[in-house]
Amino acid sequence: MNYFEMSKEELDAQLEKFKNEYAEYKKMNLNLDMSRGKPGDEQLDLSEGLFTAVLDGKDCKALNGVDCRNYGVLDGIPRIKEMFARILGVDVSEVMVGGNSSLNMMFDTVSAMMTKNVNGGIPWGRLDKIKWLCPSPGYDRHFGITEYFGFEMITVPMTPEGPDMDIVEKLVSEDASIKGIWCVPKYSNPQGITYSDETVKRFARLRPAADDFRIMWDNAYVIHDISEKGDTLLNLMDECKKCGTEDLPIIFTSTSKITFPGSGVACMAASKNNMKFIKEKYAVQTIGYDKLNMLRHVRFFGDYEGLMAHMQKHRAVLEPRFNAVLEKLENQLGGLGIAEWIKPHGGYFVSVDVTEGCAKRIVQLCKEAGVVLTNAGATFPYGNDPKDSNIRLAPTLPPVEELKTAMDLFCVCTKLAALEKLTQN
Amino acid sequence: MNYFEMSKEELDAQLEKFKNEYAEYKKMNLNLDMSRGKPGDEQLDLSEGLFTAVLDGKDCKALNGVDCRNYGVLDGIPRIKEMFARILGVDVSEVMVGGNSSLNMMFDTVSAMMTKNVNGGIPWGRLDKIKWLCPSPGYDRHFGITEYFGFEMITVPMTPEGPDMDIVEKLVSEDASIKGIWCVPKYSNPQGITYSDETVKRFARLRPAADDFRIMWDNAYVIHDISEKGDTLLNLMDECKKCGTEDLPIIFTSTSKITFPGSGVACMAASKNNMKFIKEKYAVQTIGYDKLNMLRHVRFFGDYEGLMAHMQKHRAVLEPRFNAVLEKLENQLGGLGIAEWIKPHGGYFVSVDVTEGCAKRIVQLCKEAGVVLTNAGATFPYGNDPKDSNIRLAPTLPPVEELKTAMDLFCVCTKLAALEKLTQN
Numbered sequence: 001m002n003y004f005e006m007s008k009e010e011l012d013a014q015l016e017k018f019k020n021e022y023a024e025y026k027k028m029n030l031n032l033d034m035s036r037g038k039p040g041d042e043q044l045d046l047s048e049g050l051f052t053a054v055l056d057g058k059d060c061k062a063l064n065g066v067d068c069r070n071y072g073v074l075d076g077i078p079r080i081k082e083m084f085a086r087i088l089g090v091d092v093s094e095v096m097v098g099g100n101s102s103l104n105m106m107f108d109t110v111s112a113m114m115t116k117n118v119n120g121g122i123p124w125g126r127l128d129k130i131k132w133l134c135p136s137p138g139y140d141r142h143f144g145i146t147e148y149f150g151f152e153m154i155t156v157p158m159t160p161e162g163p164d165m166d167i168v169e170k171l172v173s174e175d176a177s178i179k180g181i182w183c184v185p186k187y188s189n190p191q192g193i194t195y196s197d198e199t200v201k202r203f204a205r206l207r208p209a210a211d212d213f214r215i216m217w218d219n220a221y222v223i224h225d226i227s228e229k230g231d232t233l234l235n236l237m238d239e240c241k242k243c244g245t246e247d248l249p250i251i252f253t254s255t256s257k258i259t260f261p262g263s264g265v266a267c268m269a270a271s272k273n274n275m276k277f278i279k280e281k282y283a284v285q286t287i288g289y290d291k292l293n294m295l296r297h298v299r300f301f302g303d304y305e306g307l308m309a310h311m312q313k314h315r316a317v318l319e320p321r322f323n324a325v326l327e328k329l330e331n332q333l334g335g336l337g338i339a340e341w342i343k344p345h346g347g348y349f350v351s352v353d354v355t356e357g358c359a360k361r362i363v364q365l366c367k368e369a370g371v372v373l374t375n376a377g378a379t380f381p382y383g384n385d386p387k388d389s390n391i392r393l394a395p396t397l398p399p400v401e402e403l404k405t406a407m408d409l410f411c412v413c414t415k416l417a418a419l420e421k422l423t424q425n
Numbered sequence: 426m427n428y429f430e431m432s433k434e435e436l437d438a439q440l441e442k443f444k445n446e447y448a449e450y451k452k453m454n455l456n457l458d459m460s461r462g463k464p465g466d467e468q469l470d471l472s473e474g475l476f477t478a479v480l481d482g483k484d485c486k487a488l489n490g491v492d493c494r495n496y497g498v499l500d501g502i503p504r505i506k507e508m509f510a511r512i513l514g515v516d517v518s519e520v521m522v523g524g525n526s527s528l529n530m531m532f533d534t535v536s537a538m539m540t541k542n543v544n545g546g547i548p549w550g551r552l553d554k555i556k557w558l559c560p561s562p563g564y565d566r567h568f569g570i571t572e573y574f575g576f577e578m579i580t581v582p583m584t585p586e587g588p589d590m591d592i593v594e595k596l597v598s599e600d601a602s603i604k605g606i607w608c609v610p611k612y613s614n615p616q617g618i619t620y621s622d623e624t625v626k627r628f629a630r631l632r633p634a635a636d637d638f639r640i641m642w643d644n645a646y647v648i649h650d651i652s653e654k655g656d657t658l659l660n661l662m663d664e665c666k667k668c669g670t671e672d673l674p675i676i677f678t679s680t681s682k683i684t685f686p687g688s689g690v691a692c693m694a695a696s697k698n699n700m701k702f703i704k705e706k707y708a709v710q711t712i713g714y715d716k717l718n719m720l721r722h723v724r725f726f727g728d729y730e731g732l733m734a735h736m737q738k739h740r741a742v743l744e745p746r747f748n749a750v751l752e753k754l755e756n757q758l759g760g761l762g763i764a765e766w767i768k769p770h771g772g773y774f775v776s777v778d779v780t781e782g783c784a785k786r787i788v789q790l791c792k793e794a795g796v797v798l799t800n801a802g803a804t805f806p807y808g809n810d811p812k813d814s815n816i817r818l819a820p821t822l823p824p825v826e827e828l829k830t831a832m833d834l835f836c837v838c839t840k841l842a843a844l845e846k847l848t849q850n
Contacts, residue, residue, distance in 0.1 A: 036496065038495055038496050038497075039495065041492075044492070044494045044495060047494075048482040049482075050482070051480055051481050051482035052477060052481055052482065055476055056476050056477055057473040057474075057475070057476035057477065067466075067469070068687075068688070069469045069472075069685045069686075069687075069688065070463055070464065070469060070685070070686050070687065071461065071463050071681075071686040071687055072463075072687070099524050099525065099714075099715075100524065100711075100714060100715045101711045101712065101714075103710070103711055103712065104710055104711045107709065107710040107711070108710075111536055111540070114539065114540060114550060115536070115539060115550065115573075115574060123550070125539060125540065125548070125550035125551065126550065126551060141709075141712070144709045145709055145710075147709075148540075148706070148709040149540060256496075260494045260495070260717060261494075261495050261496040261712070262493070262494075262495065262496055262497070262712065262713050262714070262715060262716050262717070263493070263494065263715045263716065263717040263718065281573070284532065284566075284569045284570055284572075284573040285528070285529055285532040285533075285570075286525075286526045286528055286529045286532070287526065287528065287566070287686070287687065288687050289524075289525060289526075289687070290524075290525045290687060290688045290715065290718070291687050291688065292685060292687070292688040293688065293715070293718075
């Protein structure tokens with residue numbers, strides 16, 4: 001029964017009930033972490049083969065004859081460039097392979113714009129005001145980068161089709177101090193939304209007032225399905241080429257959630273103009289990234305089909321976890337009117353919108369009972385969710401039985417917080 | 426006999442002789458690279474053990490219990506931090522371990538100062554003029570960083586004790602727009618000079634006009650001896666602490682020339698104040714660097730003694746190569762008055778100062794006969810050696826027999842270029 005249709009007496013009775021249930025959970029001394037999108041042990045074990053057979057030191061030559069043990073090669077060995085080009089649907093010449101972190105490549109890209117302007121204009125570091133669009137809820141580490149550089153972050157609401165493009169189009173066409181937008185276009189963090197074809201086409205058709213406006217297209221979950229029929233994302237670079245706007249997007253991905261977080265391989269892709277600008281910086285910044293780790297990866301996967309087969313193993317581990325989370329939500333919170341969520345077909349999170357003003361309280365209640373969630377507010381710029389409503393659940397790390405316990409607790413806390421609020425009114 | 430004491434006829438005869446010798450070399454179709462400080466195959470083979478036994482995927486936990494396969498740990502796993510602290514003679518708390526490139530960490534450090542000021546003042550990116558001291562001959566990639574950021578580079582002459590400290594002290598005390606200096610304090614690139622105790626003490630006693638002046642102390646060759654008795658470098662951080670100037674130095678090193686270039690581990694060390702500033706940036710820039718590669722390294726070396734034993738193996742490979750280069754120089758150019766060099770006790774280079782105005786010509790002659798040297802001028806800011814005199818020889822990459830041939834050619838070209846010049850006058 002919907003809480004908003006209950007009488008005062010019914011609500012009081014429910015409050016008493018869930019206070020008692022919560023007290024029982026506190027006695028269990030739980031110690032679980034659902035705060036970050038970290039793969040679990042079962043997933044890490046899938047890549048054990050990376051350690052041994054694929055690279056024994058006898059043959060460390062890439063296809064182009066380069067000894068991967070030595071210096072050289074700025075943009076990555078041929079086979080890994082080909083693999084990323086296929087993953088992202090771009091031309092090999094548009095790919096630059098980096099170190100272990102696509103986040104680092106995003107930071108480096110913004111940092112490059114701070115020092116020099118991609119079109120020869122004023123570097124961002126010399127402008128008094130830079131603004132940046134942040135579709136929210138979104139990825140806290142994206143917002144961390146633009147906050148570090150002192151940009152004013154403007155929240156853009158998410159819709160089931162992606163960022164609200166009416167707002168995006170209006171803002172970027174009117175205000176030349178808006179220099180970019182963060183996007184996780186497939187299985188968005190945290191909602192798991194894949195941008196619709198129309199949204200991608202509208203991105204490609206953008207005519208920003210700033211000629212140095214860039215779309216930071218973080219395709220982190222590009223092949224990370226968790227259901228039999230994954231979502232399909234329209235290819236932004238192709239659409240941009242049709243519109244003559246291929247300098248708009250800068251695309252990122254990595255194998256952090258394919259092999260090992262922290263020991264994977266990151267990559268970016270961009271137009272000829274953008275890549276020239278970016279490589280001018282990288283050529284000064286480094287002699288080259290870890291080619292042995294690139295070689296390890298291409299030998300481990302074998303080919304693109306091998307990579308896709310590997311992703312099916314991840315799916316086999318993750319799908320039951322996501323289902324467990326969704327079942328708990330449906331069974332315990334469905335129909336109460338105090339929580340909404342979207343069933344994602346991939347990615348790493350389930351996003352729950354709880355009763356306004358309750359997210360912080362719920363995260364606090366869970367923490368006091370031993371379950372750490374992502375901080376409430378973290379999915380918005382400056383850590384400030386104006387409705388105090390969004391909570392990001394990360395189901396991948398805890399063992400599945402513990403995950404179920406944690407979800408039971410989460411549902412109790414969500415009801416408790418809602419009832420506290422409703423009975424105060 | 427010294428060329429400068431020869432008669433015109435004698436010089437003409439010599440010129441004819443070496444023209445003919447050079448013509449013979451051109452017929453040999455050589456194809457050798459002495460341009461960069463790249464380890465040779467024998468050296469790379471020394472680290473074969475990194476590939477297999479040390480890390481098989483069964484136990485990837487660091488001493489602090491962290492699973493190195495997963496996300497986390499910003500500044501490096503405990504054992505590698507301890508190893509670098511011992512190498513650099515600093516406290517573990519002063520160490521931050523990075524990715525595969527200390528050059529990248531230097532770039533990142535300057536880049537951080539561009540965006541924010543370490544003391545809360547005006548970020549360098551908003552100043553109209555920044556100057557930087559460049560002891561020369563020096564490392565071209567250092568100069569590349571300060572050139573990228575648009576700093577005015579000021580050449581400081583090298584002496585056998587390190588940079589000319591009279592000049593350094595005068596400049597930094599008078600001019601607050603001078604924000605830093607590049608140093609390779611041990612086995613300097615390219616001369617192989619180790620800074621004297623007095624030079625290090627004078628660095629520690631610097632009182633720069635700019636409170637955000639920093640010494641970029643690139644200790645790339647800290648344990649890279651190539652002779653039985655290596656040089657000893659006074660510990661700059663210790664000296665700075667005695668003087669209350671511990672915020673002056675930022676120290677860098679890596680295992681690029683210990684294990685694998687491009688797949689090694691880089692590190693920096695700095696005071697509490699500097700490290701706080703630097704880590705604020707890294708915490709936004711990345712979730713963490715490649716911990717598996719760190720674990721590989723500490724397990725491969727075992728302990729500091731294991732590391733030092735490994736360096737003796739490098740020495741066994743390198744010492745004969747350096748001796749071959751020095752013998753060729755001595756036997757073929759000694760006493761002619763047209764070339765000077767220093768015998769280094771470690772590092773990766775032999776630096777030769779040829780007759781003024783001849784360096785470019787010699788590099789060109791060598792190139793036309795199939796031996797690539799570092800570009801003449803590369804060891805000076807903006808690639809401009811005002812005397813056109815310094816040539817950097819990198820003896821590590823070619824097989825030793827080829828190295829001897831290349832050196833014979835180099836000596837012929839050096840004589841030829843000098844004779845061309847002397848007979849024109």
